[in-house]
Amino acid sequence: xxxxxxxNYVAVVAAAVIYFVLGWVWYSSGVFxxxxxxxxxxxxxxxxxxxxxxxxxxxxxxEILAAAVLASVIKGSFxxxxxxxxxxxxxxxxxxxxxxxxxxxxxxDRSVKLFFITVGYHTVALMAMGAILGGxx
Numbered sequence: 001x002x003x004x005x006x007x008n009y010v011a012v013v014a015a016a017v018i019y020f021v022l023g024w025v026w027y028s029s030g031v032f033x034x035x036x037x038x039x040x041x042x043x044x045x046x047x048x049x050x051x052x053x054x055x056x057x058x059x060x061x062x063e064i065l066a067a068a069v070l071a072s073v074i075k076g077s078f079x080x081x082x083x084x085x086x087x088x089x090x091x092x093x094x095x096x097x098x099x100x101x102x103x104x105x106x107x108x109d110r111s112v113k114l115f116f117i118t119v120g121y122h123t124v125a126l127m128a129m130g131a132i133l134g135g136x137x
Contacts, residue, residue: 039114085134093123
């Protein structure tokens with residue numbers, strides 16, 4: 001298994017930026033944002049604007065961690081191109097994100113629609129990150 005010093009840190013940061021930007025688009029009102037708020041029984045006014053800075057910072061830091069770990073898994077699996085990297089991202093979404101999210105959502109009595117919005121975002125983002133990390137040598 002590769003250690004973190006063997007990773008392409010520029011690709012890791014680029015992948016994290018893509019994850020972040022995709023979230024901004026995915027959760028915009030024109031895409032899934034309105035449905036996401038409805039499923040959470042929130043209105044746009046319920047979102048605390050003063051907390052956005054810390055939320056964005058925390059989100060981006062977790063996305064850097066996710067990108068570094070995904071890059072390590074991609075290197076360890078010998079995914080040598082963008083397509084193979086995207087497949088690793090897909091497997092991570094289906095194999096880790098979906099089951100963990102479903103287990104939580106069952107206990108939290110969350111809707112199926114919210115499950116697909118959330119897991120869809122993370123899976124697509126992991127695939128995009130995987131493509132970047134697998135293809136950027």
